[in-house]
Amino acid sequence: MADPDGTSESLLTVVVAGVANLAIALAKLFAGMISGSSAMLSEGAHSIADTTTEVLLxxxxxxxxxxxxxxxxxxxxxxxxxxxxxxxxxxFVVGAGFSITHGVNTIRSGEHTGQFLVAYVVLAISFLIESVSLTRAVRQLRRAARQRRTRLAPFLRSTADTTVKAVFLEDTAALIGITLAAAGLALSELTGTEVWDGLASILIGLLLLVVATILARSNISLLVGRAVPPPMHDEIHRELSAVPSVERVDTLLTMHLGPDDILVAAKVDFRDEATGADIEAGAEEAERRLVARFPHVQYVFLDPTRSRRR
Known part of the structure; x- marks a missing residue:
């Protein structure tokens, strides 16, 4: 079953990000229409994609x-x-597709109204709001990483909670996108050419493409049935091997059943002198050990079997 506390925290993180992205999207689209900036409109599309993403998450x-x-x-x-x-x-389709296409069209025949100030103000406010959302996501990830006794970067790569991972990556991409949009606007204002504005729009689209690809691959891997990270696999193996009645763990299989659910299945060779009662007690102790060490372990299945190494 899912961890209620973990799910509630992820829900709040997603809601905060969604509300922030909706407000930002409206402001960016308004500034984009007023200024005529391709990068601003792309950032508006970026925020709309992020808002829809939060609803789906x-x-x-x-x-x-x-x-x-x-x-x-x-x-x-x-x-x-x-x-x-x-x-x-x-x-991938809406955010990246719109940004790249609009950027190319701007480079070819774009026009700018010259209302740069409105765009700069909206970008500055958006940067602050996105920073608040990102800070919350980072705090949740750090707490979860400490619980798993690992650092933030390795945890982010291996976490099965793809919702908070998506918020982190999207907010990070949003801050980078805002910086690119501001740079594109500034260079267009200084040079008088829309090439920089269009180029910023294309770069924002490519950024979204990278984020979408990372998240898609992560979710596909988990849908297929991804095992726990190797360090956690080794610790589970050690915990099972430490049970007094266990001689050897021959096969150990794990799988994420959800963001907060892990299944553990193992072929275990119990000691020859172990009775049926000893095996039952050993199986119960193994499950207690694993759940105490890894609260996300929800299912433990042990198959007593004679070791193939004998």
Whole structure:
């Protein structure tokens, strides 16, 4: 089952990001229409894509946290990856596609009204709002990384919570995109040519393309059935091997069933002198060890078997 506290925190992070992106999108589109800036309109499309993404991520969290039932005995955690994948595709098609196309058209025949001040003000305000959203996402990621006893960067690469990962990457991309838009506007104002504005729009589109690709690949991997990271796999192996009645762990398989659910299955060779009661007690102790060490481990299945090494 999903971790209620973790899910609630991710929901709040997504809601904060969604509200921020909606306000920013409206401001950017207004500034883009007033100024005629291709980069500003691309940033508006960027924020609209991010807002829609947050709605899809909210749906992912809500539907993925439903409890298990007879038809879905392991719960609905993997459904969250379906919605997160759709969000990544939306960012790819709408955000990146619009930005690159509009940037190319601007370079070819773009015109600018010269209302630079409005665009600069909106970009500055957007930068502050996006910074607040990113700060919250970073705080959540750091707390989760500390719980897993790892650093932020490795945790971000391996986390199965693709919703907060998406918020982090999108907010980071938003700050970079705002910087690119401001640079494009400034260079266009200084040189009097729209090439820089159009080029900034294209770069924003490419940035969105990179983010969408990273998120899509991550969600596909989790949908297929990704194992836990190697360091965690090794720790699970050590915990199982430390059970007194266990002689050897021959096969260890793990899989993420959702952002907060991990399945562990293992073929375990118990000691020859272990009785049926010893094996039962050893299996219970193994599960207690794993759940105490890794709270996200929800299912533990041990298969007593004679070691193939004998």
């Amino acid at each position: 909210f749906t992912a969290l809500r539907r993925g946290s439903r409890p298990a039932d007879p038809e879905h005995p392991f719960g609905y955690g993997k459904e969250s990856y379906v919605w997160a994948f759709i969000a990544a595709v939306f960012t």
